Each structure stands twice: as structure tokens, then as C-alpha cells.
Amino acid sequence: MPVGSNCIACVVRGTDCFCSLPEDALPALSALGTHLHFAARERILHEGFAADRIFVLFHGRIKLTASSSEGRLLLVRIAGPGDVLGLADAINHTKHKLTAETLEPCELKAVPRVDFLAFLDRVQPASHNAVHAVAKDYDSAILSARRLALSGNAAGKLASVLIDWSRSLKSTTADPTAIEFSMPLTHEELGSMAGLSRETVTRLLSKFRAEKLAEQVGERIILYQPAKLEALYS
Amino acid sequence: MPVGSNCIACVVRGTDCFCSLPEDALPALSALGTHLHFAARERILHEGFAADRIFVLFHGRIKLTASSSEGRLLLVRIAGPGDVLGLADAINHTKHKLTAETLEPCELKAVPRVDFLAFLDRVQPASHNAVHAVAKDYDSAILSARRLALSGNAAGKLASVLIDWSRSLKSTTADPTAIEFSMPLTHEELGSMAGLSRETVTRLLSKFRAEKLAEQVGERIILYQPAKLEALYS
DNA sequence: CGGTTACTTGAGTTCCGTCAACCGAAGTGG
DNA sequence: CCACTTCGGTTGACGGAACTCAAGTAACCG
Numbered sequence: 001m002p003v004g005s006n007c008i009a010c011v012v013r014g015t016d017c018f019c020s021l022p023e024d025a026l027p028a029l030s031a032l033g034t035h036l037h038f039a040a041r042e043r044i045l046h047e048g049f050a051a052d053r054i055f056v057l058f059h060g061r062i063k064l065t066a067s068s069s070e071g072r073l074l075l076v077r078i079a080g081p082g083d084v085l086g087l088a089d090a091i092n093h094t095k096h097k098l099t100a101e102t103l104e105p106c107e108l109k110a111v112p113r114v115d116f117l118a119f120l121d122r123v124q125p126a127s128h129n130a131v132h133a134v135a136k137d138y139d140s141a142i143l144s145a146r147r148l149a150l151s152g153n154a155a156g157k158l159a160s161v162l163i164d165w166s167r168s169l170k171s172t173t174a175d176p177t178a179i180e181f182s183m184p185l186t187h188e189e190l191g192s193m194a195g196l197s198r199e200t201v202t203r204l205l206s207k208f209r210a211e212k213l214a215e216q217v218g219e220r221i222i223l224y225q226p227a228k229l230e231a232l233y234s
Numbered sequence: 235m236p237v238g239s240n241c242i243a244c245v246v247r248g249t250d251c252f253c254s255l256p257e258d259a260l261p262a263l264s265a266l267g268t269h270l271h272f273a274a275r276e277r278i279l280h281e282g283f284a285a286d287r288i289f290v291l292f293h294g295r296i297k298l299t300a301s302s303s304e305g306r307l308l309l310v311r312i313a314g315p316g317d318v319l320g321l322a323d324a325i326n327h328t329k330h331k332l333t334a335e336t337l338e339p340c341e342l343k344a345v346p347r348v349d350f351l352a353f354l355d356r357v358q359p360a361s362h363n364a365v366h367a368v369a370k371d372y373d374s375a376i377l378s379a380r381r382l383a384l385s386g387n388a389a390g391k392l393a394s395v396l397i398d399w400s401r402s403l404k405s406t407t408a409d410p411t412a413i414e415f416s417m418p419l420t421h422e423e424l425g426s427m428a429g430l431s432r433e434t435v436t437r438l439l440s441k442f443r444a445e446k447l448a449e450q451v452g453e454r455i456i457l458y459q460p461a462k463l464e465a466l467y468s
Numbered sequence: 469c470g471g472t473t474a475c476t477t478g479a480g481t482t483c484c485g486t487c488a489a490c491c492g493a494a495g496t497g498g
Numbered sequence: 499c500c501a502c503t504t505c506g507g508t509t510g511a512c513g514g515a516a517c518t519c520a521a522g523t524a525a526c527c528g
Contacts, residue, residue, distance in 0.1 A: 066380050068380075070386065073384075074379060074384055076379060088369040091365050092366065092369050124361075132325065132326065134369050137372050139326075141375035142331050144375075144383070145310060145379040146308065148382035148383050149306070150301070150302035150306050154516065186475090234302055387483075420505090434485075435507095436507060436509085437484095437508085469528100471527085472526085473527100474526100475522105475524075476521105479519090481516105482516095482518095484513105485514090486511105486512085487510105488510090490507105490508080490509085491508075493504100494503105494504085495503085497501095498501095
């Protein structure tokens with residue numbers, strides 16, 4: 001029973017996870033909200049809609065995007081187990097700034113906004129986790145902005161996406177050797193992370209392969225020379 | 235004595251201000267840290283350095299920027315009275331992601347990280363304000379990212395900067411008439427907010443003036459037709 | 469097998485960054 | 499007071515990087 005509606009027995013908890021709470025506070029978290037299941041490609045949050053509840057993600061990955069009225073898309077972050085969705089906007093009582101869509105079947109818990117705020121007031125250490133969770137959203141937003149503004153050219157932007165993604169997986173100190181990981185995104189989605197068109201992503205990945213910098217095999221990415229990729233932006 | 239080292243008598247407090255605390259919690263805030271004065275163009279925080287203290291801004295404006303090693307610059311936000319600087323990174327104990335530089339002479343209070351964390355634990359309602367403050371940083375980061383990624387062309391990006399700035403001043407519902415406000419930024423700085431070159435900003439402002447959309451007079455900006463400007467992005 | 473979705477590659481075009489020259493205002497120092 | 503510098507703004511010319519359009523391929527699934 002690794003993951004489930006029972007927060008007390010759940011093993012997802014890590015330093016970076018919202019559910020990391022003192023033992024005696026877990027029952028209160030566990031009692032909150034209702035457990036839900038979503039299929040792949042379903043929308044959880046809708047940009048522009050009122051933030052009347054938050055979601056805690058147990059299992060699966062969810063992409064968070066901003067969109068323009070012309071259909072242009074920006075992929076800000078991929079959320080994983082232990083992440084909270086819609087927290088900042090629930091606390092400020094503002095409208096959602098991002099749309100959330102499952103990439104695969106997902107398990108999550110929905111908590112009405114008012115219940116969650118009451119929980120934060122009641123269980124003191126949970127405030128820590130809330131700040132931490134918002135700070136995590138902040139980090140990814142800053143990372144997106146940096147990438148879009150500071151990476152000189154298209155190659156730099158794409159390299160930045162790949163490197164940042166690899167960093168988000170393991171916190172090992174910069175290793176000079178190859179890194180391989182799963183990245184279940186289409187070129188279109190990669191493009192919307194880097195602010196590039198689908199075609200440009202394809203062309204650049206071909207170029208990276210030709211130069212032995214990185215390669216895409218199925219849904220796995222291999223970075224042969226992370227250092228050289230990093231040198232593309234700076 | 236409108237603004238000073240005495241938090242209890244200070245009038246800056248507003249809904250969006252970190253210093254908005256219950257009466258009985260103000261003395262604790264007031265007792266924290268040391269009061270400092272900075273001249274214009276001084277650096278308060280340095281990107282990449284350890285976040286060992288936070289700053290509360292009393293008076294003056296401060297620009298928050300990210301920079302690439304090649305000298306490219308992104309201006310993320312202008313902080314004003316009541317804002318907290320470096321909060322997210324202090325809480326996560328990560329390095330600063332932005333550089334802070336005064337635009338004009340500033341009064342602020344420096345609080346060592348550990349003292350501030352202790353304060354958050356001790357004074358419960360302060361956690362609310364902390365989340366709120368981080369959420370504010372989050373908002374501006376998202377706004378930057380949106381602008382850079384979703385505004386189709388240069389005109390849209392610049393229009394987005396102007397409109398967002400005007401929105402940050404007054405929360406009046408969208409008024410169709412002209413808006414005038416002070417914007418003490420050079421074209422260079424405007425460019426680094428929009429991800430544009432200095433020359434492009436000049437050209438676009440000339441174009442906006444010719445089309446009676448907006449005008450820059452000294453350090454004041456007048457938006458004659460906010461609606462048409464908004465139509466340039468979206 | 470048809471249909472869909474994603475990827476690939478080429479050709480044409482446009483937008484904006486860069487380079488360059490110039491101007492006016494403000495500040496500096498003798 | 500005036501020469502000098504600096505900074506910010508303005509405008510023109512040019513070129514290149516990336517977007518768009520288009521056509522075709524590959525993989526997958528009913």
C-alpha cells in the first residue's frame with residue numbers, strides 16, 4: 001500500500017513534498033477532502049476560473065500551462081506526486097493563472113478552499129509546507145522566465161529545458177558524464193516549454209544528435225555532454 | 235511619522251503588504267532586525283549568493299532582475315513599500331535567484347534568516363503574510379513568463395508591460411479611458427522587462443505615439459487607449 | 469488497411485536584433 | 499563659464515535566426 005487515500009501509510013513523503021508533516025498532524029491531512037481518479041489528458045484546473053479548491057497529487061504527472069487567446073501555449077511545469085495544485089491562487093483567492101492537465105492516469109485529492117485554509121490555521125506546521133509549495137511554483141515560474149528571456153538563441157532555450165529537467169530529477173552535484181531520463185513530452189510540448197515552434201525543436205534535436213550532444217530515443221532522452229549543452233545558454 | 239523604524243506607527247500597511255498584522259503581533263515585527271538606508275543604484279541582493287537574510291522595504295522602489303553571464307538582463311518586478319525581498323529563497327535556504335537594486339534612495343529593514351524563521355513560528359498570523367508575499371513574487375514571475383512566451387510580437391510584449399504596470403497601481407475595474415502614471419524606467423529597462431532591445435522600445439513607443447495609443451512624457455506614461463493596447467497581445 | 473498523430477525536412481519570408489551615426493540634456497571639472 | 503564626457507533617446511540600414519507554410523514519412527491503432 002505505497003500510495004493511496006491514507007496519508008498516514010503513504011510513502012511519497014519527501015523533503016520536497018507537501019505531505020511531509022509531523023506524525024501527529026497527518027491524521028488531520030488525511031481526513032481532508034475527497035479522493036479522485038483522473039484519466040490521461042483530463043483537465044484539473046482551468047486558467048481564469050475561480051480557485052475554490054486545491055488538489056494534492058498522489059500519483060501521476062500533470063502539466064501546468066498558460067495560454068493566450070490565439071492558441072499559443074506556455075508549459076510552465078510538470079507536477080508530480082506530492083505536489084499541490086492551485087495553492088497560491090486559493091490562498092490569495094484569485095483566479096487560476098494556469099491550466100492543469102493530466103499527462104497520464106492520476107490519483108489526487110480535492111480539498112475545498114475554506115477547509116484547506118482552516119486546516120492551515122489549525123495545524124501550525126502545515127503553514128511551512130504551504131509556503132514551501134508556493135515557493136516551488138515560484139521557482140519554476142522564474143526558471144521559465146529566465147529561459148525565455150536570457151537564453152540567447154533557440155538552441156540555448158532547448159538546452160536549458162533539457163538541463164533543468166535533468167536537474168529536477170536528481171540533486172546530484174553536476175556530473176560530467178551522460179544523463180538519461182524519461183521525458184514523456186511531444187516536440188510540440190517541448191516547444192511550448194522553450195518558447196519555440198514544433199519544427200524548430202525537431203531541427204535542434206537532429207542537430208544535437210549529429211553533434212553527439214544529446215539524443216532522443218523513444219520517450220527517453222540521453223544527454224551525452226551536459227556541460228556543452230549548458231554552454232549553449234549561460 | 236508616516237514611515238520609519240517603528241512598525242506600530244507606520245501607515246504603509248495595506249491589504250497587499252507584509253506588515254499587515256494583528257495589533258498584538260506588531261511589536262514582535264517591529265523588534266526584528268536592523269534599519270538601513272540605501273542610496274539610489276545600490277545593490278541589496280546578489281543573484282547566486284546565499285539567502286541569509288530578508289529585507290522589508292519601507293520606502294523607495296527596488297528593481298528585481300535576473301541576468302545571464304553574457305550580460306543579458308531580465309527585469310522581473312519593481313518592488314515597493316511593504317514588499318519583502320528574498321523571502322522564498324530564505325525559506326527554502328537556496329541561493330538568491332534575483333538581484334535587487336534600488337531605483338531611488340530606500341529605507342529598509344534587514345532581518346537575519348534564522349530570526350525571521352523563528353518569528354514565523356512564534357507569531358502564527360505572520361505565516362499567512364509570508365505565503366501571501368511569496369505568492370506575490372510568484373505572480374510577477376508568471377506574468378513575466380507569460381509575456382515573454384505568449385505575446386506574439388514585440389508590440390504585444392511592450393503593450394503587456396504597460397498594461398500590467400497600470401494594473402498593478404490601481405485595482406479599478408477595466409476603465410476604457412486614458413490612464414496616466416509614473417514609470418521611472420529607461421528604454422533599456424523597459425526592454426529588459428519585455429525581452430526587447432533598447433532600440434525596439436524606442437521605435438515602438440514612437441509608433442504608439444503616432445497611432446495615439448500611448449505616449450511617454452518625461453517619466454510619465456499615458457495610455458490613451460488601453461483596450462487597443464491589450465488587443466496587441468492576448 | 470485507412471486514419472490519426474507525431475516527426476522530419478525544405479523553401480520562403482518576416483520580424484527584430486545588431487551596428488552605426490547622430491542628437492540633446494545633464495553632469496563634471498578646470 | 500565653457501569644453502568635455504556620459505547617458506539616454508532616435509532613426510536608418512542590414513542580415514540572420516526562427517516562424518510559417520507545405521509536403522512527405524513513420525509509427526501506432528482501430
